[in-house]
Amino acid sequence: MITILDTLTILAVSAGTLFFIAGTVGLLRFPDVLTRLHALTKVDNLGLGLVVLGLLPHASGLLGALKLVSVWLLALISGAIVTQLIARAIR
Amino acid sequence: MNSATLFGLCSAALVGLGLFGLIVRPEPLRKILAFNLLGSGVFLFFGVVARRGAAAGLGADPVPQALVITGIVVSFSATALAVALVLRLRKLTDEVTSGLGAASKAQEDGDHS
Amino acid sequence: MTLNEPDMHNTANAPAHRISSAFARSAGFLAFWLILTGLSAADIPAGILAAAIASWTSLLLLPPGRQKLHPILLVRMLMRFLHQSIVAGFDTAWRALDPRLPLRPGVKIYRPESPAGTTRSAFCTMASLQPGLLPSGFNKDGDLIIHCLDVSWPVAQQLAGEEARFLQALGRVESHG
Amino acid sequence: MTIPFAFDIGTAMLLIAVGGWMMVAQGTMVAVIIFVVYGLLMAIAWVRLSAVDVALTEAAIGSGITGMLLLSAAARLRQTEVTSTLPSFPIRLLSGVLCAAITSGLAVVVLLPADVAPTLAPMAMANLPETGLGNPVAGVLFAFRALDTLLEKVVLLLALLGVWSLAPDRLWGGVPALDSYAPPNDILVFFAQVLPPFGIVFAIYMTWTGASNPGGAFQGGTVLAVMWLLVMMAGVVRAPPISCLRLRWLLVAGPVLFLMVGLAGFALAAGFLAYPAGYAKPLIVVVEIGLALSIGATLGLLAAGPPERNHQP
Numbered sequence: 001m002i003t004i005l006d007t008l009t010i011l012a013v014s015a016g017t018l019f020f021i022a023g024t025v026g027l028l029r030f031p032d033v034l035t036r037l038h039a040l041t042k043v044d045n046l047g048l049g050l051v052v053l054g055l056l057p058h059a060s061g062l063l064g065a066l067k068l069v070s071v072w073l074l075a076l077i078s079g080a081i082v083t084q085l086i087a088r089a090i091r
Numbered sequence: 092m093n094s095a096t097l098f099g100l101c102s103a104a105l106v107g108l109g110l111f112g113l114i115v116r117p118e119p120l121r122k123i124l125a126f127n128l129l130g131s132g133v134f135l136f137f138g139v140v141a142r143r144g145a146a147a148g149l150g151a152d153p154v155p156q157a158l159v160i161t162g163i164v165v166s167f168s169a170t171a172l173a174v175a176l177v178l179r180l181r182k183l184t185d186e187v188t189s190g191l192g193a194a195s196k197a198q199e200d201g202d203h204s
Numbered sequence: 205m206t207l208n209e210p211d212m213h214n215t216a217n218a219p220a221h222r223i224s225s226a227f228a229r230s231a232g233f234l235a236f237w238l239i240l241t242g243l244s245a246a247d248i249p250a251g252i253l254a255a256a257i258a259s260w261t262s263l264l265l266l267p268p269g270r271q272k273l274h275p276i277l278l279v280r281m282l283m284r285f286l287h288q289s290i291v292a293g294f295d296t297a298w299r300a301l302d303p304r305l306p307l308r309p310g311v312k313i314y315r316p317e318s319p320a321g322t323t324r325s326a327f328c329t330m331a332s333l334q335p336g337l338l339p340s341g342f343n344k345d346g347d348l349i350i351h352c353l354d355v356s357w358p359v360a361q362q363l364a365g366e367e368a369r370f371l372q373a374l375g376r377v378e379s380h381g
Numbered sequence: 382m383t384i385p386f387a388f389d390i391g392t393a394m395l396l397i398a399v400g401g402w403m404m405v406a407q408g409t410m411v412a413v414i415i416f417v418v419y420g421l422l423m424a425i426a427w428v429r430l431s432a433v434d435v436a437l438t439e440a441a442i443g444s445g446i447t448g449m450l451l452l453s454a455a456a457r458l459r460q461t462e463v464t465s466t467l468p469s470f471p472i473r474l475l476s477g478v479l480c481a482a483i484t485s486g487l488a489v490v491v492l493l494p495a496d497v498a499p500t501l502a503p504m505a506m507a508n509l510p511e512t513g514l515g516n517p518v519a520g521v522l523f524a525f526r527a528l529d530t531l532l533e534k535v536v537l538l539l540a541l542l543g544v545w546s547l548a549p550d551r552l553w554g555g556v557p558a559l560d561s562y563a564p565p566n567d568i569l570v571f572f573a574q575v576l577p578p579f580g581i582v583f584a585i586y587m588t589w590t591g592a593s594n595p596g597g598a599f600q601g602g603t604v605l606a607v608m609w610l611l612v613m614m615a616g617v618v619r620a621p622p623i624s625c626l627r628l629r630w631l632l633v634a635g636p637v638l639f640l641m642v643g644l645a646g647f648a649l650a651a652g653f654l655a656y657p658a659g660y661a662k663p664l665i666v667v668v669e670i671g672l673a674l675s676i677g678a679t680l681g682l683l684a685a686g687p688p689e690r691n692h693q694p
Contacts, residue, residue: 019297026300034351035309038296038338045333046293066239076289078576080332084568087340087351094389098426099491101393105400107484112404114476117465120409120455124416128400131423131443138430139491144500149517150431154501157521160438161533164599164676167442168540171683174454175544178686181458233582240586247589254585262578265617325571 005057012054019047033090041083045076099139105132119177123170130166134159225268229259266322277373284369285330292335299353310355311340314348314363318371327370331363389429396422410459413451420444433595434518437587441603442680449610450684513662515593522597523665527654531643534636534672537679541632545623548687554624555688559613573615580608588673592662598635598669602676609681620685622692628678635675639668 026039052072059065109129113122137155144152237251299306318324328339328348336353343349352359399422403415420443427436467473505517505525512524522530548555584604591597612618621628642664643654650657656664 019293022297022300026296029300029305030307031309034338034340035307035353038336038351038353039300042289042292042296042333042335043300046290046297049290049293061242063239063242070236070239074579076333077329078572080329081568081572084328084332084339084341085572087338088568091340091349091351094386094429096491097386097389097393098430100488101396101426103484103487103491104397106487107480108397108400108404110483111476111480114480115468115473116404117467118409120451120458121404121412124403124412124451127416127443127447128403128419131419131439132400134435134439135423135426136487136491138427138432138435140499141432142430143494143498144502145431146500146502149502149506152500152502153505153517153521154526156432156435156518157526158529159432159435160518160522160599161529163435163438163442164533165536167447167680168537168683170447171450171686172540172543174450175547175686178454178457179547229578233578236579236582237586240583241590250585250589254582254589257585258578258581261581265577265612266574322571322574325568328568329571 009054009057012050016047016050016054019043019050023047034087037083037087041079045079048072048075095139095142098135098142102132102135102139105129105135108132119180120174123173123177126173127166127170130162134162137162222263222268226259226263229262230255233258233262269322272375274373274375277369281369281373285333288335289333292333295335296353306354308354308356310352312350312352312355312359313343314350314360315346316348317364317367320346323371323374327367330370331366334362334366337363385429392422392426392429396426409455410452413448413455416451417444417448420448434516434597434600437595437600438603441600441607446603446607446610446680446684449607453684511658511661512656512665513659514665516591516595516597518595519591519593519597519665519669523668524656524661527639527643531636531639531654534639534675537676537683538632538636541679541683544683544687546687548689552688552691554622555691556622557620557682557685557687558689559610559620559685567615569615570617573612573617577608577612580604580611584608584673584677588669589666591669592666598672598676602673603680605673605677606680606684609677610684613681613685623682623688624692631678632675632682635668635672638671642668 020043023039023043026043027036030036030039049072052068055068056065059068106129109125109127109132112125113129116122116125137159138151141151141153141155141159144155146152233255234251237247237254241247241251316324316327318327331337331339331348331350336357337359338351340349340351350359350363396419399415399419403412403419406412406415420439423443424436424440427433427439468476502517505521508525509515509517509520512520514520514524545553584601586601587596587604588598588601591601609618613620642656646653646655646657
């Protein structure tokens with residue numbers, strides 16, 4: 001039986017996957033490394049965020065949900081910083 | 092065919108690839124990479140043995156797993172030593188080819204005595 | 205140690221301030237520990253030890269500045285930031301999937317208001333998740349080099365607004381210099 | 382065919398493709414980057430084989446810190462990279478045939494398994510309650526095969542001695558060249574100021590939880606090592622001279638503690654590396670904490686390489 005929460009999970013995780021695909025398409029289509037960095041960080045952050053959002057209803061309690069969110073936050077911040085490092089290095 | 096057999100075949104292929112790279116690639120750092128590929132193939136083979144030994148409510152036999160963990164750490168230390176050797180060798184070769192070798196060697200010997 | 209934060213004109217921190225920020229950081233790290241382990245009494249002593257070591261390291265690496273954070277402004281800024289990172293994701297995904305590939309990539313220069321050091325780096329990190337922008341280091345004059353997906357975008361205007369909000373939330377007074 | 386099995390087929394094929402690509406890629410730097418990707422794929426394969434402890438170790442050591450070491454080596458060698466020629470075609474063909482033969486031999490071993498798969502899992506599980514641990518892999522590492530683990534720590538130290546001894550005599554006791562990457566006010570400095578405290582909490586968690594869940598001193602120590610390397614590369618903390626006495630104590634603290642606990646087994650329990658009944662778990666946790674610190678220091682210094690300049694106090 002599919003509940004409302006399950007529907008939310010399916011929708012959000014599928015949307016997240018779509019964004020990962022869009023990010024990969026950008027990675028292949030964009031003309032140079034700097035523009036590819038845009039595709040990689042911005043689109044994939046949103047994709048990961050949607051996957052995390054979709055998994056939240058299945059987390060074990062509040063702390064489990066916070067664990068998922070902190071995975072996303074750590075990926076977000078390290079992605080934001082490492083992109084700048086790569087951009088600086090290749091500019 | 093199950094997952095364990097599949098990864099077993101995968102590990103066989105990786106061992107072959109790593110060995111081939113180790114023999115054929117001439118650059119030292121590429122040899123180190125090939126050695127790591129070969130090693131990870133062997134570790135994966137252990138993982139398959141562990142998975143097939145699943146018993147007593149465990150997903151995999153813990154003894155090969157522990158051996159692999161030890162193996163990964165030892166393989167890292169071997170890699171670090173090999174990289175240091177390659178870098179030192181390259182430095183010495185550069186000194187010799189640029190004619191500085193004799194001077195720096197004399198200085199080192201002076202410090203030594 | 206070569207640390208650039210806190211501000212140069214603020215060398216002597218009041219001990220009370222140091223202690224309060226030590227407690228705040230320890231509480232934060234303890235919360236992180238609880239997120240990792242879940243609530244279990246057996247793990248709490250190790251968690252307190254971990255939080256103490258982490259906040260000691262944190263104070264060593266990043267001594268507290270004297271700025272007074274505005275919680276409401278901070279939350280509003282974070283909400284705005286979240287919203288913008290979603291917009292950025294949609295924007296870039298749309299550009300990637302559009303068959304015409306609508307890109308006008310280029311570089312723009314922005315002179316940041318925030319003081320050099322941790323504050324400016326934090327601002328750059330925020331800016332790197334803004335739609336279409338990617339800070340890629342500084343030029344010789346200390347100006348920020350921004351790589352943009354679309355150079356027709358009013359980058360300087362957008363960033364100036366963001367930076368003003370950012371500095372307000374940190375409780376810093378804007379100083380033009 | 383189920384969806385997980387299809388996923389496994391995808392993972393296995395990707396592993397072989399990426400491994401092959403690593404061998405043929407142009408440029409050492411590219412090959413090293415492929416190696417990091419390969420390590421992460423391998424970690425996924427380990428999860429699929431129900432070996433989460435190994436997956437964590439592979440991601441942290443096999444991909445993470447080995448990747449960092451090889452990347453910096455490739456960057457250093459890039460300026461002076463000489464084009465070496467491949468061996469002649471007959472030799473390549475011969476080695477190809479040889480390697481294919483070895484692969485087929487292994488494949489036959491995989492496809493014709495023993496009637497009853499050999500396993501020590503029931504024995505490990507039967508004796509696990511005596512140790513008080515909940516993670517059977519930790520039980521093997523620190524109770525049933527503790528000698529292996531102790532000797533492995535010694536191997537790590539020997540490797541470090543080997544790396545150090547590659548320094549020229551005049552630089553002995555000097556400082557590894559690490560802190561020359563970042564200008565001041567750089568974004569890397571910001572990273573090194575913000576991330577390490579979280580890394581420390583995570584490393585302690587990994588070490589602490591290793592007794593009953595996947596994790597342990599190896600993975601926790603690796604996280605510590607990476608955080609230390611980060612602050613040293615950003616120039617926030619200076620790299621220590623290798624003559625520093627406190628550093629050397631830190632390096633040997635874990636193995637010495639382990640050895641002392643092992644020797645105490647002669648007096649208090651059945652023999653070398655045996656634990657007195659009822660005290661196994663606290664002793665193992667103490668040893669793991671000491672080992673995590675020493676492993677962190679040793680791995681960090683192994684990745685930092687031999688000293689390259691003299692220490693100026």
